[in-house]
Amino acid sequence: MQLRVTHEQRKLSQPFVIARGSYDTARLIVVELEQGGLIGRGEASPNAHFGQSIEGALRQLEDVRHRVENGISREDLLDLMPACSARNALDCALWDLQAKSSGRTVWELAGITRPTEPLAGDVTIGLGAPEWMGREAERFSSFDLIKVKLNRHDVVQRMEAVQSGAPSSRFIVDVNEDWTLDELKRYAPILQTFGVQMIEQPLKRGEDQGLLDYDAPIPLGADESCYDRTDLEYLQGRYVVINIKLDKTGGLTEALLLAEEAKARGFELMTGCMVGTSLAMAPGFVVASLCTYRDLDGASMLAEDRTPSLRLEDGLIYPFSTDLWGG
Numbered sequence: 244m245q246l247r248v249t250h251e252q253r254k255l256s257q258p259f260v261i262a263r264g265s266y267d268t269a270r271l272i273v274v275e276l277e278q279g280g281l282i283g284r285g286e287a288s289p290n291a292h293f294g295q296s297i298e299g300a301l302r303q304l305e306d307v308r309h310r311v312e313n314g315i316s317r318e319d320l321l322d323l324m325p326a327c328s329a330r331n332a333l334d335c336a337l338w339d340l341q342a343k344s345s346g347r348t349v350w351e352l353a354g355i356t357r358p359t360e361p362l363a364g365d366v367t368i369g370l371g372a373p374e375w376m377g378r379e380a381e382r383f384s385s386f387d388l389i390k391v392k393l394n395r396h397d398v399v400q401r402m403e404a405v406q407s408g409a410p411s412s413r414f415i416v417d418v419n420e421d422w423t424l425d426e427l428k429r430y431a432p433i434l435q436t437f438g439v440q441m442i443e444q445p446l447k448r449g450e451d452q453g454l455l456d457y458d459a460p461i462p463l464g465a466d467e468s469c470y471d472r473t474d475l476e477y478l479q480g481r482y483v484v485i486n487i488k489l490d491k492t493g494g495l496t497e498a499l500l501l502a503e504e505a506k507a508r509g510f511e512l513m514t515g516c517m518v519g520t521s522l523a524m525a526p527g528f529v530v531a532s533l534c535t536y537r538d539l540d541g542a543s544m545l546a547e548d549r550t551p552s553l554r555l556e557d558g559l560i561y562p563f564s565t566d567l568w569g570g
Contacts, residue, residue, distance in 0.1 A: 246311050247275040248304050248332075250297050254546045259518065260370040262394035262421035263292065269518040269545060272300050274332040276311070276340045283340025284568065285526070287328035287490050288517035288541075292467070295490075300329040307333075317341075317496045326471045326493030334494025335526045339568050348570035349529060353499060361559035362528070364537040365390045365415060367544075373397060373404035380408030386558035388413050388440070390538055394421040398430050402437045415536065417443040420467055424453040435460050441484055441513075441536070444468060454481035464513060464536075472501050475508055486515040486538070487530055495526045502533050516541040521553040525568040528553065528560060 250272045258267045269288060276283045289295035307323055315323065317337050324330040342349050350357035365388040368379045376391070383389055389412045391405050405414065416434055422445040431442060443464040446454070451468060464484035468474065470491045478485065485505050492498040502512055513536035516527050521542045531537040542548045543555050554561040563569070 244276055244278040244312050244314060246304070246308050247277070248301060249273050249275075250301065253520065255518065255544050256546045257544075258369075259544055261392045261417075262370065262419040266518065269541075270297050271519055271523075272297060272304075272329065272332050273522070274304065274336040276333075276336045278340060279344065281340060281343045283336040283338070283343060284522060285332040285335030285337075285339065285494075286519055286523040287332035287335075288519045288523065289328040290490060290517060293327075293470075293491065295328050300327070300332075303327065303329040304333065317494075320494070321497060324493065326491065326497060328490045328493075330493035331489045331495075334496050335489070335523075335568070338495055338526065339570075342565070342570040348565060349495075349526075350569075353495075353529060355529060355532060358532050358562050361561045362531055362537055363387060363558060364531070364539055364555060364560040365558070366540045366555070367417075367538065368392065368405065370394060370401075373400045376401050377404030377408040380405040380412070382408075384409040384412060386412055388415065388536070388558065390415040390417055390443075392417050392419070394418065395426055399433060402434065402439075406437050412438075414439045415441045415443060415464075415538075417466070418445045420444055420447040422446060424457065427459075428457070431460050443484075443486065451481055462511070466515060471497050472504050475501075475505055475510070478510070479508060482510070484511040484513050484536065486513045486536075487534070488515040488517065489523070489526055489530070490517050495529060498526075498530050502530060506533075511535050513537070514539060518544050520545065520549040521551070521563070522549055522568055524553045525563045528563060529569075531560065 367390040427445045444466040448468045462483040465482040466486040469485045512534040514531040518541045
């Protein structure tokens with residue numbers, strides 16, 4: 244088996260702003276595994292907030308090159324590398340290669356029924372002036388569910404503008420750890436009046452102990468507080484929903500194991516993503532088929548996606564071709 248690793252930068256169609264910063268470029272790593280004339284591919288997006296970088300991911304992959312090129316299973320990979328974006332890209336490449344070499348799709352390998360119809364998905368509106376957010380909401384008013392990025396400022400004004408722009412839509416609010424418990428208690432009843440279905444990660448990871456004694460009027464979702472299965476015990480009683488992102492779980496293998504255990508513990512499931520191309524969204528779609536909430540709009544934020552691509556249109560995520568990934 245031959246391992247090839249490349250990295251690339253892709254411009255976003257417009258700056259994407261969340262509570263902890265603004266982004267105009269996606270920095271990605273792509274792993275290719277070649278064996279017997281077949282090539283498996285995987286993509287990931289290292290995120291500085293999780294202590295990741297392009298340079299670090301490249302070092303991690305170089306460190307395991309010898310082991311990988313001598314043959315490795317996805318199960319072996321869980322023990323060989325920690326959960327991270329580098330492992331995600333490698334794991335997804337192993338899935339793709341296994342599908343191609345076996346003549347089976349990833350759906351068959353995972354034991355999951357492939358959706359024949361589009362899945363309902365959301366689209367994300369980044370932070371901005373209320374007037375701008377309202378115009379963005381109007382642009383996406385055909386989506387049944389819109390994810391709205393907020394911080395601690397102008398919460399009501401921003402939601403008023405968004406609801407005005409998309410009066411028939413439902414909303415998820417994503418705070419990216421920017422609130423205190425007092426702010427959550429203040430804003431949650433107000434957000435309920437706007438049709439908000441869930442508040443995602445209101446408090447900082449590790450500083451959400453107070454949620455055990457809080458009876459939230461809106462379901463709370465864990466994003467930064469949930470990386471993989473090791474977090475589930477802590478999350479119990481604090482959150483209702485967990486957001487499964489492959490760059491946090493370190494690949495599709497752990498993501499599916501996390502989904503299974505989380506569901507057994509009574510959590511609702513959400514699929515999320517970093518900004519990346521459709522090559523990164525496709526494995527997420529596999530997890531999305533198991534979830535209540537599906538946030539896979541990362542490729543739609545790019546000025547240019549890969550071809551073939553994963554189609555997201557009017558609130559629907561369409562099943563992808565195996566020419567993109569997975570068989």
